[in-house]
Amino acid sequence: MRRFQVLVIGFLFVGMFVLLFNVPAPQKVAAQQPTGSVPTVTGTPAGVFITVVYESQINVRSGPGTRYQAIGVLFPDQTAPALGKSPAGEWIQIAYPGVPGDVGWVYANYVRLSLGTSLPIVEPPPTATTIVTPIDPTLMARFIPQFTATRLPTFTPPAPVARPTYEDEAVLARGVPMGLVIGILGLIGGFGAIISFLRGR
Numbered sequence: 001m002r003r004f005q006v007l008v009i010g011f012l013f014v015g016m017f018v019l020l021f022n023v024p025a026p027q028k029v030a031a032q033q034p035t036g037s038v039p040t041v042t043g044t045p046a047g048v049f050i051t052v053v054y055e056s057q058i059n060v061r062s063g064p065g066t067r068y069q070a071i072g073v074l075f076p077d078q079t080a081p082a083l084g085k086s087p088a089g090e091w092i093q094i095a096y097p098g099v100p101g102d103v104g105w106v107y108a109n110y111v112r113l114s115l116g117t118s119l120p121i122v123e124p125p126p127t128a129t130t131i132v133t134p135i136d137p138t139l140m141a142r143f144i145p146q147f148t149a150t151r152l153p154t155f156t157p158p159a160p161v162a163r164p165t166y167e168d169e170a171v172l173a174r175g176v177p178m179g180l181v182i183g184i185l186g187l188i189g190g191f192g193a194i195i196s197f198l199r200g201r
Contacts, residue, residue, distance in 0.1 A: 049114040
């Protein structure tokens with residue numbers, strides 16, 4: 001029995017040594033590199049950039065003109081790769097990742113080119129057309145309120161205002177002054193009082 005136990009322990013030790021020496025060495029796993037497309041500029045002079053020289057932010061548009069939609073902004077002193085220019089040279093096409101086509105347009109007077117090289121001419125994209133839904137006139141008439149014409153009340157002008165008339169001062173001056181009449185009556189009363197006094201004596 002003891003001999004059997006010794007054999008079992010011996011087999012266990014031998015098995016452990018075999019396992020230790022047969023374990024494969026750990027392999028170094030390289031980190032997975034991120035995949036993705038980086039926008040590249042082709043057909044443009046190398047190193048040509050635009051720098052915003054306007055005092056405030058400028059719009060980046062989908063085409064060369066204000067009739068195109070604004071798709072982003074650039075801030076003062078911000079740079080972007082220049083790709084081309086409009087036929088008239090008033091707008092410059094730049095690389096602008098994150099928008100359809102990864103390109104945009106900026107007004108040339110608001111930016112400065114880093115090099116004096118001439119940019120290739122790029123044909124402008126077609127302007128986006130606005131989808132217009134025709135309106136049914138019968139349906140539209142249901143929402144237009146109908147007003148019944150009513151006759152306004154007639155206006156009756158008021159009666160003319162009667163202005164009082166005054167006699168002229170020259171006409172009043174021709175009659176007997178009221179002060180003279182009062183003075184004469186006063187004299188007559190005074191004489192009557194003197195005569196009554198004398199008779200009473």
